[in-house]
Amino acid sequence: MKSLVSSEIVEPYAQALMSVAKTHNLADRFGDEVRALVSALEGSADLSQFLANPFIKVADKKAVLQRIVGDESHPFLRNFLMLLVDKGRILFIEGIGKQYLALLRELNQTVLAEVVSAVELNDAQKESVKQRVQNITGARSVDLQTTIDPDLIGGVIIKVGSQIIDASLRGQLRRIGVRLAA
Template identity: 50%
Template sequence: MKSSVSQSLVEPYAEAIMEIAQSQNLVDEFGDNIAGIRAALSESDDLRNFLAVPLAKDEAKKEVIQQVFGDQVHPIMLNFMLLMVDKRRIMFLDEVGVAFQGLLRQLRQISLAEITSAIELSEEQAESIRNKVKAMTGAQSVELEVSVKPELIGGVIIKVGSQIVDASIRGQLRRLSNRLVGSVS
């Protein structure tokens, strides 16, 4: 869970970039830009760590941002990242991206379902989960964020907002164990 301090820093930046995106009719492009930025940060530990190091010079960070993202993102998005360097908030870039994507989902009435599965989901399974989450939330669309954890043994854990549905075998075994221990006492 994110600290409230970082959230209080992140949310105003995400809201500001969303406001600019809406006023300039760039919501879709900024959404794509943020997804690309987050993917780059996820794929490169070196980039993420360099931007997070407080001892690295701001000019060096700006140069790296220009080289990595200069031709990849809208000029306003590039300037936004450079401003984050000036304000010494660039280490929160990924968190700002997460918050922006949350605002984008709200705007588009899309629910995010975080799925943890023992194995990769087939397209049919993913579609079934999407339909169940749509029915549960009333959302027009559902975005799945799937992670695979074999230690679940089988089944899935579905998290939508604060609701969690644990349909994993590990969860079922844990509940069974708790019932058995409770009945013995």
């Protein structure tokens, strides 16, 4: 139920932000600023809880958001964030930001590749993954979202949309085990 309510709120706000961004040719700039904000929210559970707390004053939430986005952010984006606070929708900001980034990827013909690896990938490995995903999908460019899972032992798992490429050592061992059991 929560995801239904969330999507009914998240999508229209993300669409509205994208509409403003496209009208003023600011889609990529907003994308950079929204990406930084989403990253800050993902990195701080305290910040997310602060913004979601209904007992904290609107002025305090606005002051914290102003400090986070700073004066360098575009006034349209700052006003959008203040509107979310005023409407009591700021608790959805992370979802709205992620939906906006998905719309931006669609606009720019970019795909999101979620990469899980046993260790941190270096720049050459990241570029190799991007090239492989570009070849598979035919996308103009690729955004990588990397996470580390030491249980993989080695290799990577790449998820693009509903397609999963399991090139991990754990996956290979699992496939061998299935063959041996059959």
